[in-house]
Amino acid sequence: MQTRRDTLQQSMAVAGLLAAAGFLPRDAFAFNKTAFEAKSIADAAKAFGGGAPAESKDVTLTAPDIAENGAVVPMAVASTLPNLKHLLVLVEKNPNALVAMFNVSDAVEPSFATRAKMGQTSDVYAVAITNDGKALYAKKEVKVTLGGCGG
Amino acid sequence: MADPMRIRAQANGGNAVVRVLMSHEMETGQRKDSAGKTIPAWHITEVTAAHNGKPVLSAEWGPAVSKNPFMQFTLKGAKAGDKVSVTWKDNKGDTRTDEATVS
Numbered sequence: 602m603q604t605r606r607d608t609l610q611q612s613m614a615v616a617g618l619l620a621a622a623g624f625l626p627r628d629a630f631a632f633n634k635t636a637f638e639a640k641s642i643a644d645a646a647k648a649f650g651g652g653a654p655a656e657s658k659d660v661t662l663t664a665p666d667i668a669e670n671g672a673v674v675p676m677a678v679a680s681t682l683p684n685l686k687h688l689l690v691l692v693e694k695n696p697n698a699l700v701a702m703f704n705v706s707d708a709v710e711p712s713f714a715t716r717a718k719m720g721q722t723s724d725v726y727a728v729a730i731t732n733d734g735k736a737l738y739a740k741k742e743v744k745v746t747l748g749g750c751g752g
Numbered sequence: 753m754a755d756p757m758r759i760r761a762q763a764n765g766g767n768a769v770v771r772v773l774m775s776h777e778m779e780t781g782q783r784k785d786s787a788g789k790t791i792p793a794w795h796i797t798e799v800t801a802a803h804n805g806k807p808v809l810s811a812e813w814g815p816a817v818s819k820n821p822f823m824q825f826t827l828k829g830a831k832a833g834d835k836v837s838v839t840w841k842d843n844k845g846d847t848r849t850d851e852a853t854v855s
Contacts, residue, residue: 626799632797632843639816673818692816695781707828708808710767714824718780718816 610744618712642691642738645699647726649687651736654728657682660739662715662727671719671745678703679712682737687730688713694723719745759852761827761836768830768854772820772838780815783791795836796821798841803827830854 636648642721646654663677678688685705690696701716709728718727722745755775761768774796781793793815800811809825827836837851 611762631811637812653828675822677824695816696780697814697816699814701811701813703811703825704809706808706810708803710826710828712826714822716818716822718778718818 646736651730652737654738657737660729662739662741664725664743667744671747673716674719675716677714680729684732686732688727691726692719758849761854763832768827774821778819796840796842801838
C-alpha cells in the first residue's frame with residue numbers, strides 16, 4: 602500500500618528530476634543562452650538589447666598586447682557613458698564570441714576586470730549597451746602564443 | 753566548489769576595490785579526454801554580489817572565463833567594516849557564497 606510518505610518522496614524525486622532537466626520556472630535572473638552561443642559580436646550585443654555596435658572612445662578595454670598564456674588572459678572593461686545597462690567582454694575568434702556580461706548598477710563603478718581564455722590571436726572587444734539600446738565598443742588585438750582551449 | 757572563494761575588499765576613498773578569486777574548473781565543453789570523448793561544459797553561469805545584504809552586482813559568464821576565475825570591481829560608497837558577499841551559480845546548478853569584510 603502506498604503510504605503518504607511514499608507519495609511525498611516520489612513527488613520530490615520527480616521535482617528533482619524536473620529541476621535537473623530545467624523545467625521548473627527559473628528565477629528572473631536567467632542565464633542568457635542565446636547570447637553565449639552567438640558567433641559574432643553584433644549577435645551577442647543584439648541578445649542583450651543593443652543595436653549595431655559603433656566604435657567609441659567612451660568605452661575602454663585593457664588587455665595585454667601579447668598574452669603569454671592563452672588560458673589566462675587578463676582583461677578589463679570600463680566605460681564613462683551615462684545610462685549604462687551592460688558591459689560585455691568578447692573574443693572575436695573564440696568558438697563562442699561572448700566571454701562575460703556585467704550588469705551595471707548604481708552601486709558599482711562601470712569597470713570590471715576578469716581573466717579569459719583565448720583560443721588564438723584575436724581582437725578582443727569591450728561593448729557597452731545603454732538603456733536606450735545603443736551598443737558602443739572598443740577593441741584591441743591580443744596576440745596569443747599558446748592557445749587557451751586545450752586543443 | 754571545494755575551496756572557498758578568496759575575497760579581498762579594500763576601502764579606497766569612498767569606494768572599495770573588491771577582488772575575488774573563485775575555485776572552479778570552467779570546462780569549455782571543447783576539450784576531449786584521452787579516450788576521445790568530449791568533456792562536457794561545466795562553468796559558472798551567474799555571479800552576483802551584495803553589499804551589506806543589498807544586491808549590487810550581477811554578471812553572466814560563459815565558458816571562456818579562465819579556470820579559477822578572477823574578478824575585480826569597485827563598490828561605490830563602501831567603508832571599512834561593510835560586508836561584501838559574492839555568490840556564483842554554475843550550469844550544473846551548484847552554487848556557492850562567500851563573504852568578506854571591507855578593510
